Amino acid sequence: MTYHNIISLSDAEASFLTTLAASGKQIFVTKDGYDVLGKGRSTRDTLARLVAKGWLDRIEKGKYLIVPLEAGPDRTWTEDAHVIAGHLVSPGMVSYWSALNYWNLTEQVPRVTYVQTTARKENRRPRVLGMQFRIVRVKRRKFFGSHGYRAGESRVEVTDREKTIVDCLDRPDLSGGLDQIVKALLSGDGDFDWDRTTMYLRRFGSGAVVKRFGFLVETLGLTHPPEPRVLDEWLGLRTAGISKLDPSMPREPHRIATRWRIEVNLPEKGLAGRV
Numbered sequence: 001m002t003y004h005n006i007i008s009l010s011d012a013e014a015s016f017l018t019t020l021a022a023s024g025k026q027i028f029v030t031k032d033g034y035d036v037l038g039k040g041r042s043t044r045d046t047l048a049r050l051v052a053k054g055w056l057d058r059i060e061k062g063k064y065l066i067v068p069l070e071a072g073p074d075r076t077w078t079e080d081a082h083v084i085a086g087h088l089v090s091p092g093m094v095s096y097w098s099a100l101n102y103w104n105l106t107e108q109v110p111r112v113t114y115v116q117t118t119a120r121k122e123n124r125r126p127r128v129l130g131m132q133f134r135i136v137r138v139k140r141r142k143f144f145g146s147h148g149y150r151a152g153e154s155r156v157e158v159t160d161r162e163k164t165i166v167d168c169l170d171r172p173d174l175s176g177g178l179d180q181i182v183k184a185l186l187s188g189d190g191d192f193d194w195d196r197t198t199m200y201l202r203r204f205g206s207g208a209v210v211k212r213f214g215f216l217v218e219t220l221g222l223t224h225p226p227e228p229r230v231l232d233e234w235l236g237l238r239t240a241g242i243s244k245l246d247p248s249m250p251r252e253p254h255r256i257a258t259r260w261r262i263e264v265n266l267p268e269k270g271l272a273g274r275v
Contacts, residue, residue: 008053009053009055012037012046013046013049013050013055016033016036016037016046016050017050017055017066019036020032020033020036020066021066024153025066026065026066026083026152026153026154027059027063027064027065027066027083027084027087027154028063028064028066029062029063029064030043030044030047030062030063030064033046033047033064047064051064054067055067057128057129059084059087059088059126059128059129060088060123060126060128063087065084065129080151080152080154080156081098081113081131081133082094082098082102082113082151082156082158083151083152083154083156084113084128084129084131084133085098085113085115085133085156086154086155086156086157088115088121088126088128088133088135089115089117089119089121089135090117090119091117091118091119091143091157092115092116092117092119092135092157093115093116093117093143093146093157093158093159094113094114094115094116094156094157094158094159095114095115095116095136095158095159095164095167095174096114096116096136096164096167096168096171096174096175097110097112097114097168097174097175097176097180098110098112098113098114098115098158099114099158099159099164099167100164100168100175100176100180100184102158103161103164103188104187105161105164105183105184105187105188106176106180106183106184106187108176108180110176111132112132112133112134113131113132113133113134114133114134114136114174115133115134115135115136116136116138116143116159116167117135117136117137117138117143118137118138118139118140118143119137120137121135121137123135124136124137134174136171136174141203141204141205142167142170142204142205144163144200144203145159145160145162145163145164145166145200146158146159146160146163147159147160147161161188161191161192161193162192162193162196162197162200163200164184165181165184165185165188165192165197165213166197166200166201166204166209166213168180168181168184169181169209169212169213169216170204170206170208170209172246172247172248173247173248177246177248178245178246178248178266181216182216182220185216185217185220185222186220186222189222189223189224190223190224192224194226194227194230195230197213197226197230198230198233198234201213201234201237202237207237207238207239207240207243208239208243208244208247210234210237210238210239211238211239211243211260211261211262212243212245212262213234214231214234214235214238214260215245215257215259215260215262215264217231218231218259218260219257235259235260238260238261239261240261241261242256242261242262242263243261243262243263244262244263244265245262245263245264245265245266246265246266249265249266250265254266
């Protein structure tokens with residue numbers, strides 16, 4: 001795209017972008033355009049022209065990002081993935097592996113930004129500005145534990161530290177695998193609120209998650225483990241039957257940790273050495 005194309009804005013187009021930017025709308029929907037220019041095809045045509053000229057980037061149908069001047073002549077710009085995530089689905093929280101990264105519980109930067117929601121979404125793997133997103137729908141009882149922070153003019157919601165670990169133990173496949181979760185527990189040693197964790201485990205309502213959590217915190221030798229009374233509460237939340245420590249691994253003849261009713265179905269190398 002040439003610099004000539006970038007600056008070739010009509011007065012009406014320039015006024016439109018200025019009005020939206022002045023109102024703090026870095027990301028906006030078609031209705032916002034109607035509020036400024038009036039409802040009709042002419043507004044939709046204006047939006048299409050601004051996309052073609054590189055002044056707007058369409059996040060999804062009916063939703064746009066204003067590409068700032070800092071993008072330069074080639075209109076190369078990458079908005080914060082967490083900000084984009086907050087506009088893809090509502091309600092939504094950055095979660096799983098992405099939340100581990102936010103809380104500095106992993107050194108790995110996931111290539112996908114994970115977003116948890118209770119809403120239905122047709123496109124669950126949208127790609128925006130070259131970034132890949134994964135939208136994960138959960139039951140309402142599992143959607144809680146939000147932490148908010150500001151990113152420029154936007155507010156971002158991400159699962160808090162304790163809820164992040166609970167979610168990850170529910171879906172290790174969305175969290176970099178069990179090895180990443182183990183590293184997260186070790187990295188966050190001393191930062192977890194175990195009473196809050198207990199409250200979350202009760203609310204989450206998954207016996208398998210309770211078993212995995214209890215087995216790992218007892219086995220890893222944390223410097224700041226839960227108090228015995230907390231572990232006793234977790235033991236009371238166990239469900240009947242044996243759960244797999246890693247649900248992605250097949251059931252094979254591995255040892256059973258009877259205290260937590262966990263099948264330690266791990267390979268001989270790698271994580272197995274930790275537990």
